[in-house]
Amino acid sequence: MSFDIAVFDPALAPADEDALRDWLTGEHLQAAATPRLLAWEDDLRRRVPGYELAPEELPEGALFAGYSASGAVIWVSCTFSAAQAVETHVRELAVHHGVGVWAVSSSNAPVWTPPREPRATEPRRGFRLTVENLDVVVDPSEALVCAAVEWLDPGYVPGFLVLEKRNGDYTQVFGSADGVTLERRRWRRRLGRRVFRHEVAATAAEESGPEVDVEGAGRARRIRENERLTPVFATEILLAFLRGAEPAASVHWHDITAELGG
Structure with a gap:
């Protein structure tokens, strides 16, 4: 199992939280990742490289992750031993770039949407x-x-x-x-x-x-x-x-x- 986090551009997402959760887990093939989502991913990869760069034997807690895009949503997946560190980087950079975060693997975790005012x-x-x-x-x-x-x-x-x-x-x-x-x-x-x-x-x-x-x-x-x-x-x-x-x-x-x- 992996620890999964969804990151999204609030400009494309529904404002209502229930609708937002449905939207995050749906298909968004008609949309594409926005420039600020791509900038966020680029910065995160500098701190948490993709699994394609990981050694064959992954050490416990090693900071590597899988990245996948579903249109307007980017998913980050990592081991549970690395989850705390990865989520910290995800959230810190999400604040910096103005994108939203949902730690899907955390039971009942709320969705965080950045404020309109920078x-x-x-x-x-x-x-x-x-x-x-x-x-x-x-x-x-x-x-x-x-x-x-x-x-x-x-x-x-x-x-x-x-x-x-x-x-x-x-x-x-x-x-x-x-x-x-x-x-x-x-x-x-x-x-x-x-x-x-x-x-x-x-x-x-x-x-x-x-x-x-x-x-x-x-x-x-x-x-x-x-x-x-x-x-x-x-x-x-x-x-x-x-x-x-x-x-x-x-x-x-x-x-x-x-x-x-x-």
Whole structure:
């Protein structure tokens, strides 16, 4: 068996997700791969060569894949031992080229379609992006960080992501399109020691009140109601961190450093 991923040009695909899934698994012989699909494939082949270039005895986890076109859809197939690395490259380059992705072999995996408005694809030096079930991406772009938030799903991985700076500062998000929780850790020196401050983002300053569950990848986390954010708000905070700026004044921070031994 192989791990299969479908990549498509959203300009040719139906907008409705159910219709899109049917379209992805149908025949598209009347259409041809578009220039941006071909550019995506060309870049991916530089990172993940085709099986025609693989050695006769394929090592475990070796990064090679099969490529096949069905009109307006390009299929990538690889071994399950290489699936995490290959899917990471597929998604990173899909964001860069503005093409959609469906990891068909992952049970109930949602289809990701890029936004209509282009986002900045230049690498941001000095950061690392970790998305659950994918490999770490060094120097991620703003577009990739935005897409990673969109990939968060209530029932399917990924359910969390971590954006980390070279000095150890990080911002992490857990949840899905239904709501997320965001935490940040910042390091500093105090009395000659390196110490951290760990905070949870909130929509209000109050640190008491009703609690709710936030779900991600089949798991739930109980938080205060005012600590549940929209994915859009969480994305704004992540981008501010990526740009070296403070997030909007409308975000409040609940200090939980003591709970974590800081």
